[in-house]
Amino acid sequence: MQRRKTPTKEAVLKILKDSGRAMSQEGIESEINIEINRATIYRILNRFCEDGLVHKIVAEDGKQYFALCLNCSEKKHRDNHFHFRCLSCQSIECLEEPVNFSVPAGYQVTSLNCVISGVCKDCYQHTRLS
Secondary structure (H helix, E strand, O other): OOOOOOHHHHHHHHHHHHHOOEEEHHHHHHHOOOOOOHHHHHHHHHHHHHOOOEEEEEOOOOOEEEEEOOOOOOOOOOOOOEEEEEOOOOOEEEOOOOOOOOOOOOOOOOOOOEEEEEOOHHHHHHHHHO
Protein backbone atom coordinates (compact mmCIF):
# COMPACT_ATOMS: atom_id res chain seq x y z
CA MET A 1 0.00 0.00 0.00
CA GLN A 2 1.37 3.37 -1.03
CA ARG A 3 1.37 5.80 1.88
CA ARG A 4 0.97 9.46 1.23
CA LYS A 5 3.91 11.77 1.74
CA THR A 6 3.55 14.43 4.38
CA PRO A 7 5.89 17.23 5.48
CA THR A 8 6.43 15.49 8.83
CA LYS A 9 7.37 12.16 7.22
CA GLU A 10 9.69 13.92 4.81
CA ALA A 11 11.34 15.86 7.67
CA VAL A 12 11.96 12.69 9.73
CA LEU A 13 13.34 10.84 6.70
CA LYS A 14 15.64 13.76 5.81
CA ILE A 15 17.08 13.83 9.33
CA LEU A 16 17.83 10.09 9.18
CA LYS A 17 19.40 10.43 5.71
CA ASP A 18 21.49 13.46 6.66
CA SER A 19 22.74 11.91 9.92
CA GLY A 20 24.11 8.78 8.26
CA ARG A 21 23.64 6.83 11.50
CA ALA A 22 20.97 5.29 13.70
CA MET A 23 19.01 7.79 15.75
CA SER A 24 16.65 7.65 18.68
CA GLN A 25 13.27 9.38 18.75
CA GLU A 26 14.77 11.99 21.10
CA GLY A 27 17.63 12.64 18.70
CA ILE A 28 15.23 13.17 15.81
CA GLU A 29 12.98 15.37 17.93
CA SER A 30 15.93 17.59 18.88
CA GLU A 31 16.89 18.13 15.23
CA ILE A 32 13.49 18.52 13.60
CA ASN A 33 12.54 22.05 12.60
CA ILE A 34 8.75 21.66 12.45
CA GLU A 35 6.11 21.33 15.16
CA ILE A 36 5.70 17.61 15.88
CA ASN A 37 5.11 15.59 19.04
CA ARG A 38 6.83 12.46 20.33
CA ALA A 39 3.93 10.11 19.52
CA THR A 40 3.83 11.28 15.90
CA ILE A 41 7.57 10.70 15.50
CA TYR A 42 7.24 7.16 16.89
CA ARG A 43 4.26 6.47 14.64
CA ILE A 44 6.21 7.66 11.58
CA LEU A 45 9.29 5.60 12.54
CA ASN A 46 7.22 2.46 13.10
CA ARG A 47 5.50 2.92 9.72
CA PHE A 48 8.90 3.35 8.11
CA CYS A 49 9.86 0.00 9.71
CA GLU A 50 6.70 -1.65 8.35
CA ASP A 51 7.47 -0.27 4.89
CA GLY A 52 11.10 -1.42 4.97
CA LEU A 53 12.62 2.07 4.89
CA VAL A 54 14.27 1.80 8.30
CA HIS A 55 15.03 -0.91 10.82
CA LYS A 56 14.77 -0.76 14.58
CA ILE A 57 17.71 -1.40 16.86
CA VAL A 58 17.08 -2.05 20.54
CA ALA A 59 20.18 -1.24 22.60
CA GLU A 60 21.14 -3.11 25.74
CA ASP A 61 19.48 -0.42 27.87
CA GLY A 62 16.16 -0.93 26.02
CA LYS A 63 16.36 2.36 24.11
CA GLN A 64 15.16 2.16 20.50
CA TYR A 65 17.17 3.52 17.58
CA PHE A 66 16.21 3.65 13.93
CA ALA A 67 18.54 3.36 10.94
CA LEU A 68 17.91 3.68 7.23
CA CYS A 69 17.92 0.43 5.32
CA LEU A 70 20.73 1.05 2.87
CA ASN A 71 21.21 -2.37 1.30
CA CYS A 72 17.63 -3.58 1.35
CA SER A 73 15.20 -4.12 -1.47
CA GLU A 74 11.45 -4.58 -1.33
CA LYS A 75 11.86 -8.33 -1.73
CA LYS A 76 14.83 -8.79 0.59
CA HIS A 77 14.82 -6.81 3.83
CA ARG A 78 18.21 -7.12 5.48
CA ASP A 79 18.07 -6.03 9.11
CA ASN A 80 19.66 -9.16 10.58
CA HIS A 81 23.12 -7.78 11.17
CA PHE A 82 25.20 -6.60 14.10
CA HIS A 83 25.23 -3.03 15.37
CA PHE A 84 27.91 -1.20 17.33
CA ARG A 85 27.12 1.28 20.11
CA CYS A 86 29.90 3.65 21.11
CA LEU A 87 29.96 4.28 24.84
CA SER A 88 31.93 7.48 24.29
CA CYS A 89 29.91 9.39 21.65
CA GLN A 90 26.70 7.33 22.08
CA SER A 91 26.41 6.67 18.33
CA ILE A 92 25.01 3.42 16.96
CA GLU A 93 26.03 2.17 13.55
CA CYS A 94 25.26 -0.83 11.40
CA LEU A 95 28.20 -3.17 10.95
CA GLU A 96 28.05 -4.17 7.30
CA GLU A 97 30.94 -6.60 7.57
CA PRO A 98 29.93 -10.01 8.92
CA VAL A 99 30.61 -10.77 12.57
CA ASN A 100 31.25 -14.45 13.15
CA PHE A 101 29.23 -16.21 15.81
CA SER A 102 27.96 -19.69 16.42
CA VAL A 103 25.08 -21.32 18.25
CA PRO A 104 25.02 -24.78 19.83
CA ALA A 105 24.21 -27.77 17.64
CA GLY A 106 20.50 -28.25 17.07
CA TYR A 107 19.67 -24.52 17.02
CA GLN A 108 18.71 -22.65 13.86
CA VAL A 109 18.97 -18.84 13.76
CA THR A 110 16.10 -17.13 11.92
CA SER A 111 16.63 -13.55 13.08
CA LEU A 112 19.23 -11.54 14.92
CA ASN A 113 19.18 -8.46 17.14
CA CYS A 114 22.66 -7.81 18.44
CA VAL A 115 24.33 -4.65 19.70
CA ILE A 116 28.01 -4.72 20.53
CA SER A 117 29.15 -1.93 22.88
CA GLY A 118 32.58 -0.38 23.10
CA VAL A 119 34.47 2.58 21.63
CA CYS A 120 33.99 3.38 17.92
CA LYS A 121 36.94 3.82 15.58
CA ASP A 122 36.63 7.63 15.55
CA CYS A 123 36.59 7.96 19.36
CA TYR A 124 39.37 5.39 19.68
CA GLN A 125 41.51 7.25 17.17
CA HIS A 126 40.83 10.55 18.95
CA THR A 127 41.93 9.16 22.34
CA ARG A 128 45.10 7.71 20.82
CA LEU A 129 46.03 11.08 19.31
CA SER A 130 45.36 13.05 22.50
